[in-house]
Amino acid sequence: MITGFAAVFFYLFAVIMIVAAIMVIAARNPVHSVLFLILVFFNASGLFLLGGAEFLAMILLMVYVGAVAVLFLFVVMMLDVDFAELKRGMGRYAPIGGLVGLIVLAELIFVFMSVHFSPAGPDAAVTQPVPAALPRSNTQALGDILYTDYVFYFELAGFILLTAMIGAIVLALHHRSGVKRQSVGEQVKRNPQTAIEVKKVESGKGI
Amino acid sequence: MHMDIMAQFMLILPELLLAAGIVVLMLIGAFSGERSYTVITVLAIGVMIAAVIMLITLPLQGTAFGTALICDAFGRFMKIMALTAAFIVLIMSVGAARAGKFDKFEFPVLVLLSCLGMLLMISAGNMLSLYLGLELHSLALYVMAALDRDNARSAEAGLKYFILGSLASGLLLYGISLLYGYSGGHIDFTGLSQVLRKDPPQLGLIFGLVFVLAGLAFKISAVPFHMWTPDVYEGAPTPISAFFATAAKIAAVAVIVRLVIMCFGAAAPVAGSMPAWQQIIVFIALASMFLGAFAGIAQRNIKRLMAYSSITHIGYILVGLAAGTIIGVTSVLLYLLIYAVIMLGCFAFILAMNTESGPVEKIDDLAGLSRTNPFMAGAMSLFMFSLAGIPPLSGFFGKWYVFSAAVQAHFVVLAVAGMIAAVIAAFYYLRIVKIMWVDEPKGRFLAMPKELQLVLWLSGLFTLFYFLAGIWFLPWAETAAKSLF
Numbered sequence: 001m002i003t004g005f006a007a008v009f010f011y012l013f014a015v016i017m018i019v020a021a022i023m024v025i026a027a028r029n030p031v032h033s034v035l036f037l038i039l040v041f042f043n044a045s046g047l048f049l050l051g052g053a054e055f056l057a058m059i060l061l062m063v064y065v066g067a068v069a070v071l072f073l074f075v076v077m078m079l080d081v082d083f084a085e086l087k088r089g090m091g092r093y094a095p096i097g098g099l100v101g102l103i104v105l106a107e108l109i110f111v112f113m114s115v116h117f118s119p120a121g122p123d124a125a126v127t128q129p130v131p132a133a134l135p136r137s138n139t140q141a142l143g144d145i146l147y148t149d150y151v152f153y154f155e156l157a158g159f160i161l162l163t164a165m166i167g168a169i170v171l172a173l174h175h176r177s178g179v180k181r182q183s184v185g186e187q188v189k190r191n192p193q194t195a196i197e198v199k200k201v202e203s204g205k206g207i
Numbered sequence: 208m209h210m211d212i213m214a215q216f217m218l219i220l221p222e223l224l225l226a227a228g229i230v231v232l233m234l235i236g237a238f239s240g241e242r243s244y245t246v247i248t249v250l251a252i253g254v255m256i257a258a259v260i261m262l263i264t265l266p267l268q269g270t271a272f273g274t275a276l277i278c279d280a281f282g283r284f285m286k287i288m289a290l291t292a293a294f295i296v297l298i299m300s301v302g303a304a305r306a307g308k309f310d311k312f313e314f315p316v317l318v319l320l321s322c323l324g325m326l327l328m329i330s331a332g333n334m335l336s337l338y339l340g341l342e343l344h345s346l347a348l349y350v351m352a353a354l355d356r357d358n359a360r361s362a363e364a365g366l367k368y369f370i371l372g373s374l375a376s377g378l379l380l381y382g383i384s385l386l387y388g389y390s391g392g393h394i395d396f397t398g399l400s401q402v403l404r405k406d407p408p409q410l411g412l413i414f415g416l417v418f419v420l421a422g423l424a425f426k427i428s429a430v431p432f433h434m435w436t437p438d439v440y441e442g443a444p445t446p447i448s449a450f451f452a453t454a455a456k457i458a459a460v461a462v463i464v465r466l467v468i469m470c471f472g473a474a475a476p477v478a479g480s481m482p483a484w485q486q487i488i489v490f491i492a493l494a495s496m497f498l499g500a501f502a503g504i505a506q507r508n509i510k511r512l513m514a515y516s517s518i519t520h521i522g523y524i525l526v527g528l529a530a531g532t533i534i535g536v537t538s539v540l541l542y543l544l545i546y547a548v549i550m551l552g553c554f555a556f557i558l559a560m561n562t563e564s565g566p567v568e569k570i571d572d573l574a575g576l577s578r579t580n581p582f583m584a585g586a587m588s589l590f591m592f593s594l595a596g597i598p599p600l601s602g603f604f605g606k607w608y609v610f611s612a613a614v615q616a617h618f619v620v621l622a623v624a625g626m627i628a629a630v631i632a633a634f635y636y637l638r639i640v641k642i643m644w645v646d647e648p649k650g651r652f653l654a655m656p657k658e659l660q661l662v663l664w665l666s667g668l669f670t671l672f673y674f675l676a677g678i679w680f681l682p683w684a685e686t687a688a689k690s691l692f
Contacts, residue, residue, distance in 0.1 A: 149273070151272075152271075152272040152275050152276075152336070153275070153335055153336065153339060156327065156336070156339045156340070156343065157339060159226065159229075159320065159323065159324075159343055160339065160342055160343045160346060162229075162320070163317070163320050163343060163346045163347050163350070164346060166233070166313055166316065166317065166320070166350070167317070167346065167347070167349070167350035169313070170311060170313045170317070170350060170354065170356075171350060171353055171354075171356055171365075175241075
């Protein structure tokens, strides 16, 4: 149970998060929707921080805000998606969406009940004991394992990402000829002698 | 437990060499621009040959990084075979890459990346390193299939391979997660095999085993997970199809053999008959042999025909694996060696099918080849007879090994079915021979490049004189097979 100062922040983050989540689907402008989604992620990471999971909080910010949400923004702004057209079908799909929402809600309630209302008490469902006081931060704990016991797999995963990068470049990079590009070297080399030409223009005539 | 780190690095020296080579070659390529293709290819071939020499001269054994990698005689045999096939393909690809305008320096780098993945997955000792190695290997293959990106068929091949391959990876991962959960947290092969040994077998473990085998069956293109093979072989540039048919196949078979023997081999029988893995392997072996044999009959494109032929041959290889004995694994290794050599020869032939107006792929374009180019026609006839299993060529010995292993393990019906499938498949091999020697010539092919001639000669000689050299390979394969048990 969270009490005191932490509780204030918990309710602050939670309320803002719920309001922002509602705004994600209620906002008319899709750009506003994405911005509200970013607000949801920020508050969720605040909640993680309160729970002592600072690694998860930072990863949420970096991955979801830094990459996914920005990607959404790019898609929304660069692709010409007709959202008015998309929203027209909302009435038809609302029952299915509502049903999915109800199922998720029911599942969440069942999970909650199985933990808190089982006959053996709330502690019976927890098979792994939660360490009471953390001797070190969980970022450090994760790093200790990732860079020692699992360093081979970590490096191998790095090679897989390298392959993905090479593949993307090989398949998507086209060198077009005849495109005018900025050449910094050429620009820096220019000086008044080479760039300016003085012409004597006789009066009454053009160049 | 904590082995000396240097000793562990010694065990994976060939892999380290490849990894360093990849990074260095990529940097050279990136800084020296578009025209560095030839230099990078030569260097890549050099790196692979150095790795092969290292594997031959340093017969180290042991495990590295906990249970991640197992270095044993089986792994060495497979790695040497896969790397040799890979660098021969790279040698063959130079001319075709120029002509097909995909002579980018990334191509040899991708081949190296794929080879690194192959080496790691061949010696994988737990599910995590198996998956990561397989993914590194496959990801490079997906890109290579689409390398000729301006060609719609190549792009289609890449996309198809990528989507279906991802699906197979998903199946594999799901199976691994089931095995991990139901075995109580084991991902290493030895730990899993101890859990699988318990009688009666757990349903969850069998589910996991089925999913894992389905994912791997996709990688070796066994029926019913073969759909991608003809389209990818046909669409991908020919040298890359050759890579798929030889090196990639060797590595995938190595993985399935190691997993089945080391991990699933000890599994208790289901309902008093065979263990679950054996039932699956027997089924996909039968299905692959027959589907490949029948579907190949209708093919008019030689690359598609090779794809169906490879499906049939995977069926024969699985017959040897189904036996699950030392003799069975020995037969798998020898079959793979014989098959890979013939496939290299066949693809050298296909790469040489160039007319004035460009490369051709139709079987009918071979009409009357014996009169216009008797050397090519003779070599190809040799390969076709060998694939059909006519003695005394190498293909006959391959089939002899797998079928005798199956009979010794009391799979007589499977062996007989395999022989029937071989007779059916002989039809399309012999049809090519007939078209080359009997039909009227339609046109002539351009002169064959030197490197293709060399590959054709070597693989032809191996095929022809295997009955003399076979004695020499048999003990080597036996040692390799024994190291798995």
